[in-house]
Amino acid sequence: MEKLSIDNISVCYGNIRALSGVSMSVSEGDIVALIGANGAGKSTLLNAIVGLVPLESGQISFEGEPICLSKHQKLTTDLIVRKGIALVPEGRHVFADMTVEENLDMGAFMIRDQSIIDKKKEEMYDFFPILGARKKQKTRSLSGGEQQMMAIARALMSSPKLLLLDEPGLGLAPLIVQDIFNKIKIINEENNVTVFLVEQNARLALRTSDYGYVLENGRIVLQDKGENLLNNERVQKAYLGA
Amino acid sequence: MLNFFQLILIYSGVYAMMAIGQNCITGYTGMLSLCHAGFFCIGSYATAIMCKTMGLSFWLSLPVAAIAAGIIGFLIGVPTLRLKGDYLCIATLGLGEIIRNVATNINPVGYNSIPRVTLFGYQFASRNKLAFIVLIWVFVLIFYLLFQRLAHSRIGRAMTAVREDEVAAASNGINVTAYKIISFVLGAAVGGVAGCFQTAYTLTVQPASYTFMVSVMVLCTVVLGGMGNGKAVILGAFIIQFISYFPQLTGLTNVIPAQAKQIIFGLILVVMMIWRPQGLLGRDKFRYGDPRTFSERVSDTFRRKGKGGAV
Numbered sequence: 001m002e003k004l005s006i007d008n009i010s011v012c013y014g015n016i017r018a019l020s021g022v023s024m025s026v027s028e029g030d031i032v033a034l035i036g037a038n039g040a041g042k043s044t045l046l047n048a049i050v051g052l053v054p055l056e057s058g059q060i061s062f063e064g065e066p067i068c069l070s071k072h073q074k075l076t077t078d079l080i081v082r083k084g085i086a087l088v089p090e091g092r093h094v095f096a097d098m099t100v101e102e103n104l105d106m107g108a109f110m111i112r113d114q115s116i117i118d119k120k121k122e123e124m125y126d127f128f129p130i131l132g133a134r135k136k137q138k139t140r141s142l143s144g145g146e147q148q149m150m151a152i153a154r155a156l157m158s159s160p161k162l163l164l165l166d167e168p169g170l171g172l173a174p175l176i177v178q179d180i181f182n183k184i185k186i187i188n189e190e191n192n193v194t195v196f197l198v199e200q201n202a203r204l205a206l207r208t209s210d211y212g213y214v215l216e217n218g219r220i221v222l223q224d225k226g227e228n229l230l231n232n233e234r235v236q237k238a239y240l241g242a
Numbered sequence: 243m244l245n246f247f248q249l250i251l252i253y254s255g256v257y258a259m260m261a262i263g264q265n266c267i268t269g270y271t272g273m274l275s276l277c278h279a280g281f282f283c284i285g286s287y288a289t290a291i292m293c294k295t296m297g298l299s300f301w302l303s304l305p306v307a308a309i310a311a312g313i314i315g316f317l318i319g320v321p322t323l324r325l326k327g328d329y330l331c332i333a334t335l336g337l338g339e340i341i342r343n344v345a346t347n348i349n350p351v352g353y354n355s356i357p358r359v360t361l362f363g364y365q366f367a368s369r370n371k372l373a374f375i376v377l378i379w380v381f382v383l384i385f386y387l388l389f390q391r392l393a394h395s396r397i398g399r400a401m402t403a404v405r406e407d408e409v410a411a412a413s414n415g416i417n418v419t420a421y422k423i424i425s426f427v428l429g430a431a432v433g434g435v436a437g438c439f440q441t442a443y444t445l446t447v448q449p450a451s452y453t454f455m456v457s458v459m460v461l462c463t464v465v466l467g468g469m470g471n472g473k474a475v476i477l478g479a480f481i482i483q484f485i486s487y488f489p490q491l492t493g494l495t496n497v498i499p500a501q502a503k504q505i506i507f508g509l510i511l512v513v514m515m516i517w518r519p520q521g522l523l524g525r526d527k528f529r530y531g532d533p534r535t536f537s538e539r540v541s542d543t544f545r546r547k548g549k550g551g552a553v
Contacts, residue, residue, distance in 0.1 A: 050412075050413060052409070052412070076412075076417060076419070077412035077413065077418075078412055078415045078416055078417040078418070079417075081412070081413060081414070081415040082415050086413070087413040088413075089409050089410065089413060093407050093409050093410040093413070094407075094410065095402075095403060095406040095407055095410060096406065096407075097406060098402075098406065105399075106399070106403050106410075106411075106414050107414055109396075109399070109400065109403070109414050109415050109416055110414075110415040154414070155413075158414070158415065
């Protein structure tokens with residue numbers, strides 16, 4: 001079943017066209033990766049899904065229900081998020097002056113039942129033990145990898161059906177990136193969360209994902225199963241350095 | 243001398259109220275707004291017009307002043323709150339001046355001899371400062387408690403998130419625009435109430451008392467005390483009022499010109515931003531996601547105090 005479907009969308013920043021006629025779909029239970037160079041429009045696409053940037057044309061639907069139509073017919077970000085989409089923004093965007101625990105509480109803003117929040121927090125501390133150890137610490141004092149894990153944990157607090165990850169490996173050491181991707185795989189398999197991720201590290205992203213898209217200059221140029229893309233000559237040449 | 247201290251207490255009460263409003267906007271939600279003088283002006287004028295022209299009671303004009311300032315806050319807020327940082331600051335600064343200019347054009351000399359406040363047959367005369375001190379500080383206390391409660395609530399939590407990171411707040415399901423407007427309207431309403439009390443004490447209103455300097459003074463109060471800390475802004479109001487009446491208090495009006503306070507406020511803002519950006523007392527630390535209810539929290543506080551006494 002299609003969880004998220006993006007139908008021929010275009011996004012402009014003033015005169016500059018960032019995305020033109022992009023169509024793609026994310027099936028339930030999959031990990032889907034979007035790879036592309038800097039400036040290809042990857043983050044714009046994710047931001048468009050949660051309504052942070054308006055669409056010029058086209059439509060985005062979640063679970064068959066349109067969430068973004070065009071400039072004047074889109075839900076606000078908070079309403080889109082409430083439908084069960086969680087975004088881990090690029091550059092993490094943690095609440096730096098709050099403790100880890102308070103950040104997780106913020107992630108559960110939409111949940112009003114305290115017992116569920118406490119249960120979710122315990123789950124997160126079990127899943128990311130480093131966060132449990134640092135729960136009273138200000139997020140500012142965490143390392144980049146820890147902050148990224150916290151950003152993911154915060155997004156998971158609302159029990160989303162679809163998790164959007166914008167460059168989870170940004171600025172992190174290869175070992176940490178590997179660790180984060182392993183966690184993403186576990187989240188996808190065990191909690192049955194559909195994952196859509198955008199990543200520069202094409203090899204790792206495609207190896208982890210079921211399906212992949214390649215974005216170049218605001219257009220989808222290739223799409224295939226993850227492993228097929230890994231063996232694709234064009235992808236190898238442009239993104240894998242082979 | 244005593245007279246002066248009482249006067250300072252009255253004015254610091256009025257400014258404490260304004261600072262509580264400004265703190266809601268700047269301290270909790272992190273919007274740099276510079277039009278509190280405008281809300282102050284609207285509150286004062288609403289009271290003056292209702293009491294003088296319409297002959298209504300002060301107590302009726304109090305909620306009207308709050309609502310009028312709140313509505314204007316909403317009208318200003320909807321278009322300007324999309325702006326950030328310096329841009330919001332400039333836009334609100336301009337709107338504050340517009341309010342003052344409109345007031346000047348409606349009635350350039352303002353209103354005089356506004357009827358006095360009466361409560362259960364008791365008349366608050368301006369020379370009886372003690373009665374005014376009690377009246378104003380009771381309201382300061384009420385607003386302090388209300389906003390303290392607000393800061394601890396779900397709304398306060400959302401405001402904090404908006405202040406810290408708008409993108410993160412939105413992606414956690416917080417309606418950023420709505421909470422910004424709520425915060426702005428509430429802050430404006432308290433500013434209106436402060437204007438109401440100012441009118442009740444001075445019994446005159448004139449457009450010249452709502453200049454840009456007032457907005458700066460209120461912002462200065464919040465920055466000096468500590469943004470996002472209710473107690474701190476009240477302390478700030480004391481200090482700022484004490485500084486502005488210092489020449490009169492010490493009889494040095496010949497030596498220190500009245501304009502000197504403007505220099506001092508500017509210096510306070512600069513010095514605080516460099517050396518102690520968190521203010522004298524710093525930000526209030528809340529524990530969000532506290533599972534206890536408000537009444538449980540209060541009773542816990544007392545229980546802890548009781549234990550301390552026993553030991």
